[in-house]
Amino acid sequence: MVYIWRYIKKYPKLLTMDVIGGFFFVLVNLGLPTVFALMIDRAIIPGDVDALYFWSVIMLVVIIAGLLGRLVLSYASSKLTTRMIRDMRNDLYKKTQLFSHQEYEKIGVSSLVTRITNDAFVLMQFAEMMLRMGVNTPLMFIGSVVMIIITSPSLAWFMIAALPLLTMAIYVIAKKSKPLSEKQQESLDKLNQYARENLTGLRVIRAFARESYQEEKFTQETNTYMETSSKLFKLMGTAMPIFTHILIWMSVLIIWFSLGEIEVGSLAVGNLVAFIEYVFHALYSFMMFANLFMMYPRMAVSAKRLQEIDEMPISIDPNLDGITQSQTRGYLEFKNVTFAYPGETENPVLHNISFKSKPGEIIAFIGSTGSGKSTLVQLIPRFFDVTLGSILVDGVDVRDYNIKALRKKIGFIPQKALLFTGTIGENLRYGKYHATEKEIERATDVAQAKDFVHKTQEKYHAFLAEGGSNLSGGQKQRLSIARALVRTPDIYVFDDSFSALDYRTDAELRRRLKEVTQESTTVIVAQRVSSIMNADQIIVLNEGEIVGRGTHDELMKSNDIYRDIAESQLKNVSLEG
Template sequence: MNYIWTYLKRYPKYIVIDLVMGMSSVLINLGLPTIFAYIIDKAIIPEDTQLLYRLGALMLAVIVAGAAGRIMLSYVASKLTTLMIKDMRNDLYDKVQLFSHHEYEQIGVSSLVTRITNDAFVLMQFAEMSLRLGVISPMMFIGSIIMIILTSPSLAWFMLAALPILAFVIYFIAKKSRPLSEVQQTSLDNINQYARENLMGLRVIRAFTREKFQEDRFKNEVEDYASISGRLFKLMGVASPAFFHIIIWMIVLIFWFALKPIEAGELQVGNLVAFIEYVFHALYSFLMFSNMFMMYPRMSVSAKRLEEIMDMPISIEPNLDGITETETRGYLEFDNVTFAYPGETENPVLHNISFKTKPGEIIAFIGSTGSGKSTLVQLIPRFFDVTLGRILVDGVDVRKYNLNALRQKVGFIPQKALLFTGTIGDNLRYGKYHATDKELERATDVAQAKDFVEKTQERYHSFLAEGGSNLSGGQKQRLSIARALVKKPDIYVFDDSFSALDYKTDAELRRRLKEITTEATTVIVAQRVTSIMNADQIIVLDKGEMVGHGTHDELLANNEIYRAIAESQIKNASLGE
């Protein structure tokens, strides 16, 4: 509840209005039985028509005022919870934006989506119920108890006898529902994970004809979720029938035991009607409050999951007060860098990596799969932090930079090209929002994407589907490269970004790149020797260690691993011909 209150207290004006409307509704609802009792005893039984009309008009006015108050209460509660969920989701999204790869791996992308959508919605439902029923129910219950005692002390013991039974039912249901809620939310995480994997891996699934396997796996998880939800809803569904049966039996008993006081003239008919109304209000408000109480365990589970996101320590702080400007541009240095993933410090992925580059140079990394090439370049924009050593960009340790300023210096192009829903122009301007059309044209021309872009009907205004699924792999890769070129960073990082290009396009693109990157450092991770032959420096990695450093010709002459890679590719190319 503290987590919800953190957001609700931001809007004190609406909270005050909610409390005032709640108290008004309670007073009106408690006043109606009193007026009704007076009508029966003083107007209907004595047949006083004039008094009946006057009291009827008063009752109608009270009913209208009560309806207006209820409407206002519902509006304010909805408004307040809408503002709460807006702020909550914005804060969660902002926090997730600060996560490094390590935090994402800890929670999981599917679980994060579930928490920001489903768990936040559970909190919104509970908050709205609290602002409506949570405000009215306690006051209504206490007020009704007072009126019950004042109206007929001799019959009030029925109410007191029923309360322990109702309290036990609430406690039993709440205790049983919490563990079920936890399992239910975990199962929902799994459903989202399987759905996400199925949608993203649709082509692979079809290629391996594994549709039935995926269907069965998803179906089993959905059935587990349905089973858990069924048990939870059955448990929650017991409450209302049980409470209403108790209320009905209490009313029957009240009528039965009220016969003698009425015959003896100790209790008037109007007071009996009012007494039953008060009993109904007391028990119904208790029922409404119990529904909120029974929903509390589920809300508590969701709140805990959201607090886990908000309280999770950030492994890579944004360093808002860090360095934003440097005198030089395009210099990169690794100084005895060793890196191990969090929690695996005894098994470093990289060992004592050292090199220097200056603007206009191309440095390339090559090696077998798993040698640490991609991990190495991900350290430059601080997707991870080094374990030992340091990385210098323009003579400054990357950890001393303002994180946004550091990443503005780096243009990162991953192997798996990712485009966003929107136009081609929107995607190209992702790193430089105010880029002109001429800048887009120049970037696509260098990236060898201009021809296919201009063949589209609306050119740079052509709409891309989610993830750029209406483009080929090579087209997406070229647009990703163009996006980085539009940004004009100080350091270009190509993480095997030419893999989907044919040899001719690859060669032309690299030639054009060299023309426009004379003031920037270009870092290339490659699998093909032909992509890096003209690099100023080539570093050969093997099991995370530097086993070769030099130009193409030097490594061919002196490095067995590089020579073996080159010869195998030349041999494979010859066989392919």
Template sequence: MAHIWRYIKREPKLLFLNFIGAIFFVLINLGLPTILAEMINEAIIPQKVNLLYFWSIIMILVIIAGAAGRVLLSYASSKLTTLMIRDLRNDMFEKLQLYSHEEYEKIGVSSLVTRITTDAFVLMQFTEMTLRLGFNTPLMFLGSIIMIFITSPSLAWILLAAMPFLIASIVWIAKKSRPISKEQQESLDQINQYARENLTGLRVIRAFSREDFQADKFHQETNHYSQVAGRLFKLMGLANPLFFHILIWMIILIMWFSLGPIEAGRLNIGVLVAFIEYAFHALFSIMMFSQLFMMYPRTNVSANRISEVLEMPISISPNEDGVTETETNGYLEFDNVTFAYPGETESPVLHNISFKAQPGQMVAFIGSTGSGKSTLVQLVPRFFDVTLGRILVDGVDVRDYKLSALRQKIGYIPQKALLFTGTISENLRYGKYDASEKELIRASDVAQASDFIERTQEKYQTFLAEGGANLSGGQKQRLSIARAIVKEPGIYVFDDSFSALDYKTDAELRRRLSEITKHSTVLVVAQRISSIRQADQIIVLNEGEIVGRGTHEQLMAENKIYQEIAASQMKGDQLFKEGDEDHA
């Protein structure tokens, strides 16, 4: 619960107002039974109308003052809670921005969404309840106990006898609820995961007619969540009946054991009413505080899940004191690089990779599926860190750079084109916020995106749906390429970024791209040999090792694996052409 205090102590004025409101509320509520006792003894029983009016006015004023205290308490607690949850979610989101792929894989995207939404909401509920009850219920309890002993010490034992039963019930419920709360949050993680998979994979699900299968999986998990939540609510539902059952028996005992003192004149009606009120306040304070106690197990589970997010060690340090500027721009060197994914150090996916590239050169990577092509280029912007060896950008180890400065040098176009909700111009300016309209048009023209942009009614102000869902795969790829061109980086990394383009568009895009990358290094991961024939250096990978390098002509003459890839693709193209002829 350290997180809660860490955030609410940032607002000392609101915390002070909350405390004042709580004290004011307690004093008023403790004063009312005393006023009621005086009204009964001095005005109602003697039937003195003037005194009845006097005590009624006093009671009304006290009630108004109590309402003011409640309003102050509600305002301060609500404001504090709102600010706390805002800052907590902001801090979680900022921490997520620092996560590498390793951290995301450890927790899972669906679980992270649950933690930043549902778990944070659980903390918000508990904090607001604590601010409203955490101050005033202990004060109310202590004040009520004092007034009970002042009012009628002889009846105080009844309250003391009732308290152990109430406290034992609360402890038992809280202990039972903790494992159920943990199971509930884990089930919610699973529901979010299924919902996310269903929404992102909707086309595949429909293509395979697996809607019923997905629905069954989701229904099973929601049923499980419902059963777990039902067990938790049933357990929590025992609290109120237990409390009122104990309260009723306490009142019965008070009334029974007060008959003798009233008959003997040692206790009057007003004092008895006040005593019952104070006893009620004392037990009710325990009951209200028990709400916090019973909420605590679930809140503790959520707090631990949030702590895991905030305290997760970052494997890729942002290195805020690292190198930010270099004399050169675009030089790249892999020096005997070996890489294994975290936890799999005995099975490296890349072995002893070494090559150099400089501005004006295109270096292409080709190989069978799983040969490590995409992994290799993802090491350049430090999505992962090398296990052995080093990567130099402009003569500096990438680990010695300030991370943001390193990535500013690189234009990365991923295998799966990703666009953000917003306009086309907002997406194109993602890497260069102050890019002019002229720069956007130029980049779009090079990326062969101008035609379809100009055909839209709003052109560069066209609004894109989530993930660019209102565009085709080829259109999204071209916009992703244009976004990198706008940035004008020293190193372009194309991670199989032309796969959704037809041959004609691919060829024209590469021709135009070569014109604007004369002073940049271009890394290309490709599947088609036809798209990398003009590369200055082609590196052939097989099972994470370099098994060939050179120009297209050199590899066709000397490298068996490259020859096999070329032969298979030429055969595929020939079959495709023959199929077209037969169809014609």
């Protein structure tokens, strides 16, 4: 409730309208039985036509007033809940943008999607019902009980006798629904995870002919979700029949026991009708409030899951008040950097890494799989923070920068090229929204992407499917490189970004890169020696440690690991040729 209230209280005018509408609605609904009772006793039974018209007009006015109250209540509650869910999702999305890899791994991407969509929807449903029923049902119940006692104190005990039964039923249902709700949401997380894996890994699944296995996994989880949901909905569904039967039996007993009072004249027929109406309103409002109470455990589960996102501490401090400008451009230095993943401090991935680079230089990293190359370059834009030591960009520790200012200095081309749904031009302008056509043309030309872009009919307006799935791996890599070139950053980081390119395209692209990176440092992570042979400094990594550094020729003479990698690759190239 505290989590929901945080967003609802932002709109006091709508909240006031909701309360006024609910209060007015209650007054009207309690007034109708009273007017109807007076109509029966003073107009219908005496046969007074004029009085009948009079009370009919009064009833019509009351009905219209009730309609207005309901409209105000519906408008205010709908506006409040839609704005609440909009603000809530926006805040959650903004929070996830601050998450580092550590937070994403802790919660899971599939679970995050479920929480922001499904769990938020559960809160919206609860808030909608709370705003509609949370004000008028308690008032309706209290007002109805008061009118029941005033109308016929002798029959009021029927109402009092029914309340313990109703309360016990509500408590049992609410208690049993909470663990089922938790299990249901966890199962939905797994369903999203399996669906995501199946869609993104479709080619691998088909290549290994494992469709049946994946279908079986998904079917098992859907069955689990179905069984849990069925138990939950059956449990929640028992409430209405219980309340309905209690209401029917109470009506029968009230009429039965009221016959004696009507016979002796202590209870008028109109008052009996009004009494039954009051009982109905009392029990119905109690039932509606009970439904709200029974929804609470499910809402509490979803709210807890959303609060976990909202309250999760950020491992990478964005340092919003940090440095935004530097006096120099394109300088990079690692000072005795050691890095271990969170929770694995005894097993560092990188050990005591130190090197310097200045504008115009190309520094490359090579080594066996798992040597820490990609991890090292991910420390530059602070995807992770160093465990020991420091990284300096333009003479300033990266942790002292405003994180957005730091990342604007860096053009990061990841190992797996990722493009967004939209046009080619929109993707190229992702890092520089106001880039000119000339800048885009130059970037695609340097990245060897211009030819295939211009072959499409729409050129830069050509639409890309989700993830750029309508392009080849090499085309996606070239567009990713062009996207970074459009930005003209101080530091280029190529995390094995040439792996999908043929040797000729790779060589031409690297040659053209020198034209546009004269004032920037270029950092390259590569598996192929041919991609880094012309680097100013090549650093050889082995198990997270620097085991060699120098130019290609120097390392071929002095470093066994580099020489073995180079000879095996260059031999294969010559054999292929």
